[in-house]
Amino acid sequence: FGIKRFNRHGLDWGATVAARRSFLGQCPAAADPGMPERVEAISHGAGKCDADYLNRSYADTAYKWRKRGYRYDAATGNQEPVYEVHTLKTVTLTQLPTWCVAYNDHDWTYELSVRYVGRPTMGGHWVKAEDYEAAQARWDAEHGGQWAQGWNFSMSDPRQRAGL
Incomplete structure (x- = not known):
């Protein structure tokens, strides 16, 4: 190492x-x-198969968004949607790279297991396998109910797709 x-x-x-x-x-x-x-x-x-490395190397931005209404654009004469958008830190890689699987699954390697918590569009990330149950329960509690109700989640900013 x-x-x-x-x-x-x-x-x-x-x-x-x-x-x-x-x-x-x-x-x-x-x-x-x-x-x-x-x-x-x-x-x-x-050195490339632990949660810290995977979270750093495959970091991305997801978006939590919803339409808040419409506004009139005098220049075009059209109504355009108004979005409320929040960025979320996320990790897009949800499956271990093949070298990590080979490294981790060998008889002579100390257990380095990591597990993915959540979903990429909603701020998913890697944790040590021993911390998975608690981390997934915490993620579920933080990302369900009111937090997710009425919101959309995507890997692209809806304002960019709408051309705003």
Whole structure:
């Protein structure tokens, strides 16, 4: 995990993965049955399969919105909808990347399980598997009932779609 390569923009994951693969390939057992796949999983997955990394890397913005009425546009002579829009931090990736599945499911890997809570259009995110039940219950309580009643949720701003 300590092997990291940087470029002028910060951490260079491609170079880091290559350096880790090269280092792990020096192990005498690296060519044993099943080990090339294991080396690949470690080099790709180490440090990139926890909730913090997934939430940072796949962060996006969702929108909670509803029409509040209409206003008259004197220039066009048309009525245009007026929207109330709130942005929501969200994570769009709801399935683990394949390298995380290979890394996490191997017999020699410490349990790194993470689970996705919620829905992408309503502020979903990754948590440690051990925290999932409480996090999902909290998300359900915070995102149901009055919070969601009468609102629409989308990954695009409705004002952009309406051309406003």
